[in-house]
Every structure is written in structure tokens, then in C-alpha cells.
Amino acid sequence: MQLNRPFATVTPTLDGDVLAVLASAEVTFTISQVQRILATGSGEGIRKVLTRLVAQGVVRRDQVGRTNTYRLNTEHLAVEPIMALAQLNSTFLKRLEKHLDGWHKTLRYAAVFGSAATGRMKLDSDIDLFLVRAADAGNDGDDAWEERVTELARLVTAWTGNDGRVVEYAEDELRAAAAAGEPLLRDVAKQGLTVAGTRSWFNAQLRPAARRS
Structure with missing residues (x-):
């Protein structure tokens, strides 16, 4: 495993890396901020991942002006295993x-x-x-x-x-x-x-x- 990429133990996709960013702090992130932190993945790829996660209810999307912001839904049933992976x-x-x-x-x-x-x-x-x-x-x-x-x-x-x-x-x-x-x-x-x-x-x-x- 890679301790610096804990979600890769269960999924090698960009979804896991994006979840790791969202789980790292109780703040909102824009697509550009997620992309800068990861230094991998295109803005469009990250947008598609976030759209999937919003559809699953794991991520909440808010709009500030014309910008979408994203944060982990800490009330979701899956948040405990997500945080456990993030903290490996x-x-x-x-x-x-x-x-x-x-x-x-x-x-x-x-x-x-x-x-x-x-x-x-x-x-x-x-x-x-x-x-x-x-x-x-x-x-x-x-x-x-x-x-x-x-x-x-x-x-x-x-x-x-x-x-x-x-x-x-x-x-x-x-x-x-x-x-x-x-x-x-x-x-x-x-x-x-x-x-x-x-x-x-x-x-x-x-x-x-x-x-x-």
C-alpha cells in the first residue's frame, strides 16, 4: 500500500484521491483547489468525480456566486469508513x-x-x-x-x-x-x-x- 494514498488500497481511481482531499479538513474546496492539492488529474476529471460523489450523497455541493464548492457530508452513513481510510x-x-x-x-x-x-x-x-x-x-x-x-x-x-x-x-x-x-x-x-x-x-x-x- 501507499500510506500517502490510503484510498488506493480499495480503489486506484481518481475518486479515492479526491475523497482523501475532502476528508483532510472540515472545509469546502473548489475544483481548482482540489486539483492544486492533488497535482494529478484534470479539472474536468475532478469535476466528474465530484458529480458522482454528490449523486451518492457522500459529498455536498454549494454554490458561492458562480463557483461550486464541495465538502464531505459528515452525516453520511459511509463517512466513518471514509475517514478510517483517510487516516490510515x-x-x-x-x-x-x-x-x-x-x-x-x-x-x-x-x-x-x-x-x-x-x-x-x-x-x-x-x-x-x-x-x-x-x-x-x-x-x-x-x-x-x-x-x-x-x-x-x-x-x-x-x-x-x-x-x-x-x-x-x-x-x-x-x-x-x-x-x-x-x-x-x-x-x-x-x-x-x-x-x-x-x-x-x-x-x-x-x-x-x-x-x-
């Missing part, structure tokens, strides 16, 4: 957070990075996960950690259909990579979506290296 990205992140919360003190930090974080996913994109294993992981051995990482990748694939690709560091490895100027760490700091730990902690691990450079 946040649902995925929340599910990740809940799962990783069960790792307790073994996990210092985790983030989603790459195309899943930047909104540029393609259908066959991997979902990239960045993990930092805590130095004070207690009695959790390497085997237990590896089992958790393997299960995490499996769950990501089960939830989305995309391969889960995990990049992991121990705390001391993270500091060494930061000192060496590892580009991946800058990408995570700039674009990553934190799902465990705090962004402030992660950024603090990079600052000494930044000062030296």
Missing part, C-alpha cells in the same frame, strides 16, 4: 507506537524514515524503520532483541503489504556513526517520524558530532 497513515503510526511501547527499556528510540515518512511512497516501497537499542537493556539478550526486530518487520508487512526494512544501532554505535557523519542519521533527524522515545534525545546524540564538524 496516523493509524499505522499509532499501532507502531503501541507495539513498541511493549519493548520497555530495551528500546531507546525508534522512527519511521524514508518514503513512508516523506509521503513519496510507491506501491512497492519498503517501510523503513530506525531503531536504537538501549545500552541499559537489562537481561534482554541478543536473541530476544533479534526476535523482536524480526517480529516487528513481519508485523509491518502484515499491516501494510510492504516489506519492513529495519536499520538498528546500539547506543554506542549511534554515537560513533554520528561522529563519522553518517548521512542516514541526518535523514532520520530531518524527516523521521518518531514512534518511540523522544526526538530531543536523538538530536542530542548528533550535536557533539555537529559541533566538531
Whole structure:
């Protein structure tokens, strides 16, 4: 699936993309505004989609002067599944957070990075996960950690259909990579979506290296 195009999981047509725009905010949209947001689809194609959705009652059309405006009908029976689809990205992140919360003190930090974080996913994109294993992981051995990482990748694939690709560091490895100027760490700091730990902690691990450079 594409987290940036959640309706494509059930329909590959322009209808899903238009619904995603209308579900993104409780405001009205003109055809031109929808077209600018999507950056795909012709104005005529979007108009035809909106006409179909109005006929179904899912979308309400109002007229302001000579301009038609459109908004999602929040009283429609279908609005709950529509909103659930529109929010798949946040649902995925929340599910990740809940799962990783069960790792307790073994996990210092985790983030989603790459195309899943930047909104540029393609259908066959991997979902990239960045993990930092805590130095004070207690009695959790390497085997237990590896089992958790393997299960995490499996769950990501089960939830989305995309391969889960995990990049992991121990705390001391993270500091060494930061000192060496590892580009991946800058990408995570700039674009990553934190799902465990705090962004402030992660950024603090990079600052000494930044000062030296």
C-alpha cells in the first residue's frame, strides 16, 4: 500500500484521491483547489468525480456566486469508513507506537524514515524503520532483541503489504556513526517520524558530532 494514498488500497481511481482531499479538513474546496492539492488529474476529471460523489450523497455541493464548492457530508452513513481510510497513515503510526511501547527499556528510540515518512511512497516501497537499542537493556539478550526486530518487520508487512526494512544501532554505535557523519542519521533527524522515545534525545546524540564538524 501507499500510506500517502490510503484510498488506493480499495480503489486506484481518481475518486479515492479526491475523497482523501475532502476528508483532510472540515472545509469546502473548489475544483481548482482540489486539483492544486492533488497535482494529478484534470479539472474536468475532478469535476466528474465530484458529480458522482454528490449523486451518492457522500459529498455536498454549494454554490458561492458562480463557483461550486464541495465538502464531505459528515452525516453520511459511509463517512466513518471514509475517514478510517483517510487516516490510515496516523493509524499505522499509532499501532507502531503501541507495539513498541511493549519493548520497555530495551528500546531507546525508534522512527519511521524514508518514503513512508516523506509521503513519496510507491506501491512497492519498503517501510523503513530506525531503531536504537538501549545500552541499559537489562537481561534482554541478543536473541530476544533479534526476535523482536524480526517480529516487528513481519508485523509491518502484515499491516501494510510492504516489506519492513529495519536499520538498528546500539547506543554506542549511534554515537560513533554520528561522529563519522553518517548521512542516514541526518535523514532520520530531518524527516523521521518518531514512534518511540523522544526526538530531543536523538538530536542530542548528533550535536557533539555537529559541533566538531
